Amino acid sequence: MRPDKNRFLKGVxxxxxxxxxxFVIRYFWAFCLAPVPFIIPDELLYPYTGRLFVSGLAxxxxxxxxxxxxxxxxxxxxxxxFISLLGTSGFSDLGAMRIQSCLFSSxxxxxxxxxxxxxxxxxxxxxxxxxxxxDPASIIFALASLDVTSLFFAVLSMYILLRxxxxxxxxxxLAGVCLGLAALCKYSAYPIILGTLILILLAEKNHPSLSAKxxxxxxxxxxxxxxxGNPLLWPPQLLGFxxxxxxxxxxxxxxxxSGGAFSVLxxxxxLEPAFKMTSPAHTIFYLSMFAHATxxxxxxxxxxxxxxxxxxxxxxxxxxxxxxxxGLELSxxxxxxxxxxxxxxxxxxxxEVYYSVWLQPPxxxxxxxxxxxxxxxxx
Amino acid sequence: xxxxxxxxxxxxxxxxxxxxxIGVTWRMAIVFQVLSSALGLxxxxxxxxxxxxxxxxxxxxxxxxxLAIMPLTVTFELLTGTFLSSKILGQDFLRFLRxxxxxxxxxxxxxxxxxxxxx
Numbered sequence: 001m002r003p004d005k006n007r008f009l010k011g012v013x014x015x016x017x018x019x020x021x022x023f024v025i026r027y028f029w030a031f032c033l034a035p036v037p038f039i040i041p042d043e044l045l046y047p048y049t050g051r052l053f054v055s056g057l058a059x060x061x062x063x064x065x066x067x068x069x070x071x072x073x074x075x076x077x078x079x080x081x082f083i084s085l086l087g088t089s090g091f092s093d094l095g096a097m098r099i100q101s102c103l104f105s106s107x108x109x110x111x112x113x114x115x116x117x118x119x120x121x122x123x124x125x126x127x128x129x130x131x132x133x134x135d136p137a138s139i140i141f142a143l144a145s146l147d148v149t150s151l152f153f154a155v156l157s158m159y160i161l162l163r164x165x166x167x168x169x170x171x172x173x174l175a176g177v178c179l180g181l182a183a184l185c186k187y188s189a190y191p192i193i194l195g196t197l198i199l200i201l202l203a204e205k206n207h208p209s210l211s212a213k214x215x216x217x218x219x220x221x222x223x224x225x226x227x228x229g230n231p232l233l234w235p236p237q238l239l240g241f242x243x244x245x246x247x248x249x250x251x252x253x254x255x256x257x258s259g260g261a262f263s264v265l266x267x268x269x270x271l272e273p274a275f276k277m278t279s280p281a282h283t284i285f286y287l288s289m290f291a292h293a294t295x296x297x298x299x300x301x302x303x304x305x306x307x308x309x310x311x312x313x314x315x316x317x318x319x320x321x322x323x324x325x326x327g328l329e330l331s332x333x334x335x336x337x338x339x340x341x342x343x344x345x346x347x348x349x350x351x352e353v354y355y356s357v358w359l360q361p362p363x364x365x366x367x368x369x370x371x372x373x374x375x376x377x378x379x
Numbered sequence: 380x381x382x383x384x385x386x387x388x389x390x391x392x393x394x395x396x397x398x399x400x401i402g403v404t405w406r407m408a409i410v411f412q413v414l415s416s417a418l419g420l421x422x423x424x425x426x427x428x429x430x431x432x433x434x435x436x437x438x439x440x441x442x443x444x445x446l447a448i449m450p451l452t453v454t455f456e457l458l459t460g461t462f463l464s465s466k467i468l469g470q471d472f473l474r475f476l477r478x479x480x481x482x483x484x485x486x487x488x489x490x491x492x493x494x495x496x497x498x
Contacts, residue, residue, distance in 0.1 A: 199413055202406045266383040275498030281442075288442035291449035295456065296434055297424040312425060315418075319466040333467070334410075337417035344420055345383075 015110060022109040022133035026102040026142045037094060038143050039354060046145060047093035049073075050080035057231075062239045065231045069243075069250035072230050074184035075149040097145050104152040105142035105357075109133045111155045112361050116368060118163050119328045128368035132360060137305035141354035146186045148357060153182035154189040155361055161197070161218070162209060162331060169217060171209075176218040180225025188342070192358060194219065195338035200331050264347045267293030297340070298349035299356045307363040311336070314370035321377060329369045335362035381497065386490050393485035394478075401478050411464050411475055412482070419460025423452060 037043035049068050053076055056064030065073065079097045086096040109132045117125025132138055142148055157178035160171050182189035197215050200207060227233045232243030252263065264270060270293055274286035301308045318325065325333060339358050343349040398408035427434050437445065461479060465472045 199410060203410045205406070263380060265380045266387075268383040268386045269380060271386070271494060272382045272498065275494055284446060285442045288440075288445035288449075291446050291452075292438055295423065295449060295452040296427065296437065297420040300424075300434065302425050302428050308421065308425065312421065315463065315467075319463065324469070325467050333414070337413045340417040340421060341413060344416075 018110045018113050018129055019106050022129075023102055023106040025133065026105055026139055027099075029139050030098040030102055030143060031095070034098075034140075034143060042144065042146070043094055043097065046076050046079050047083055047097050050076040050078075050083065053077060054080050062231050062234075062243075063241060065243065066241075066246040066250070069232055069246045070253070071146055071186060072184045072226070072232075074181060074229060075146045075186070078149060078185075079145060098143060101143050101145045101148050104145075105138065105148045106133075108148065108152045108155050108361060109138075111152070111159050112364055115155075115159050115162060116328070116365055118159075120369060120372065124368055124372045127372070128364050131307065131310070131368060132364040135305050135307055135360055135364065137301060137307070137356045138360045140304065141357045144354040144357060147188075147354060150182045150185035150189045151357055151361070153178050153185060154193050157182060157193060158196070158335070162328070169214070172214040172218045173221050176221030177225050179218065180222035180229070183222060183226045184229045188346075188355075188358070190222075191342050192335075192339050195342065196331075196335045199334040199338055203330055203334055204326075266345045266347055269347070293347065293350070297344055298347075299343055299353060299359070301356050301359055304353075304356060305360065305363075307360055307367060310367035310371070311363045314367050314374065317374055318370050321374070323373060323377070329366060329373075332362040332365040332369070336366060382494060385493060385497070386486070389490045389493075390482065390486040393489065394482040396485055397478050397481035400481060401474060403474070403478055407468065407470070408478060411468060411470070411478070414464035414467060415457075415460035415475070415479065417460075418463045419456030422459040422463075423456050426455070 045068060052064045052067060053073050056062060068076075079100055082096040082100040083091075083093050086099060087093075091099065109129050112132050113125045113129035115125075116128040157175040160175040160178060163171075179189065179193055182193065194215075197210065197218075201210050201212060201215065204210075230243075231239060232247045234243060236242045267290060270286055270290035274283050274290060277283045277286060336359065339362065343355050343358070349355050394408055394412055395405050398405050403411075426432055427437070430436070437448075440448070457476070457479060461476050462472055465475045
């Protein structure tokens, strides 16, 4: 057998192994243990909207995109594809959507292996893969189809960027397309990934694979993909209605609001009713809401997952040993910080525990590299 | 929503002003502030696993009590966040603590009257 072919077969076998283990775990959770439905109303809504969007596109009726306009359509199209492919094999709509979620969540585990292995050693990559594959939060919330599908494309974008040489523009274009696809599944991908990239660039002025021009190019290409793939962003002359207004109207429903008097997008918005109230009791009540929302991180990640514990523990040990944090460690720390601040500032996070899946990949990367560093130092 | 936009913008420019006053580069100030806030929040999130300090317990407190313990929580997050991020960036803890406090003071002084006017 030729060495090239041998290497290719080894790569395929490794991919199958890295994919199948997390997939089997997630499949077991999704079909044997998880309540039906688990994430309400998402698991009931998205298969329906997927079918609706496809029938709307086929008949040229773009007004169907007004349904659930707060979220972009790509993940719902993928759900429709899974329903069409698996429906004949006896899977229900919800079951097909769960297969989609398990598949993308497992592929994210493979990508985490690829990111860590490409920057360090294969054994460290396997450890990061194992940590993410077995992480309870990643398994339980793998059923959040929009988030896990978007997360896969977002991690793919980071994978392309972190191993790209800065002279070439192609990786930025590819990463931009992936980020556009991630944002076409869920808009949250934008602030998290762009925030991370800007933070990495600020922290490491001479980053080996990132440049300001490149990030600008990436942003432009991702915006083009987002506009091309989301009919709500097309001109009203083409749609027959203002897609942008539909998007804003549906998004404003997702805000925490109080009888239309005020709406809360971030914890800082609790100051508005506090300042407007004339009764001291009401003012104190709203100020206490502000105090609680600004000081408490909304996602209970320490309850559902061991990764944040590993992260904090390894960070403290690294700092105690005066270890310098740089390279992929610093990049993943920037990724954790950007995601953490985004979910803290989005008041809706308090109601959606499954947003935690966004934090798990960078936590797994940082923890693994930190543990490997500490292990190497000890030996 | 307008309150969020105003406070965030004012805080950003206050941070830049504070960085200039203290002699920290704007890059370092932004990176420090992001790391410090995230690590402070995450550290307190770990502490809330203690039943007496759980999120449920904190959210069910009387509004006055909830408001009264806010300075304690903020101090904890400020100190842990500043300590960890100053170590990560290899900088002086007290200098960075001064940076945050100055930025908060400037942001508070600028945004409070503006928010009162808007309300």
